[in-house]
Amino acid sequence: MVHYAYVKNINSDSTYRYVIVFASRAVADEWWRAVSTSSNVKFSDSVRRVNAQFYTHDVSQANAANSLTTSGVATQFIGKVFFTLLNDLVGRGLSVIPSTDCADYVSGNSFFIRSKVSPHEYWYCPLSSNSNATNSVYVSRTERTRFRVGITDKDTEGTIMIGSDEIVITLLTVNLSINVADNSQVMLSSAPESGLKFRDLLNKFTVGPTMYKDGQSLDMKELFSSGNGEEWELA
Structure with a gap:
């Protein structure tokens, strides 16, 4: 667009x-x-x-x-x-362009990550109190987690991110970053995903089916890394 x-x-x-x-x-x-x-x-x-x-x-x-x-x-x-x-100011109007409701992709800033197709669905990380537990990343319509997204190169804070930039996606409150497990599920790790690029948000991640417990919907879906994923955006 x-x-x-x-x-x-x-x-x-x-x-x-x-x-x-x-x-x-x-x-x-x-x-x-x-x-x-x-x-x-x-x-x-x-x-x-x-x-x-x-x-x-x-x-x-x-x-x-x-x-x-x-x-x-x-x-x-x-x-x-x-x-x-544009026209000058002598009796002529100023053309008004459509406003774009989007975040400014500034390296080092914090963002929510949401689906472009279903903008009410956000990445969500319910952290476990068990230090030995694996913290997975989910997609939810009722909960959301804010992440810091930044270029991995030093001295790039404040730079506008573009598709070719290698990035790291980190929690704000805990020193954990997005990584991918052997089964392709997105999880949190002390070591960030190597080689993750900003453009990967356009097509690298996809969701599984809605999760259930005791017959009740948890309103969460698992998030996976995929070569043919969905489109996500920072908000």
């Missing part, structure tokens, strides 16, 4: 204001990574990300729209991103 954002000139309220259309939210974050880490300091110093749908640029240094045509910045996105120059 396409993703929209505004970009505003920090030197003026009426010039060089754009609506940016990205092929997807993931493309938006990847474009930002390319611009913000570009060796062309005119762009990396000029363009700023306020949030997922609002950017600023200092056109006295660099115009964000030119990131798609300037070598060494973000030319690889020319078929996935386009900029539309």
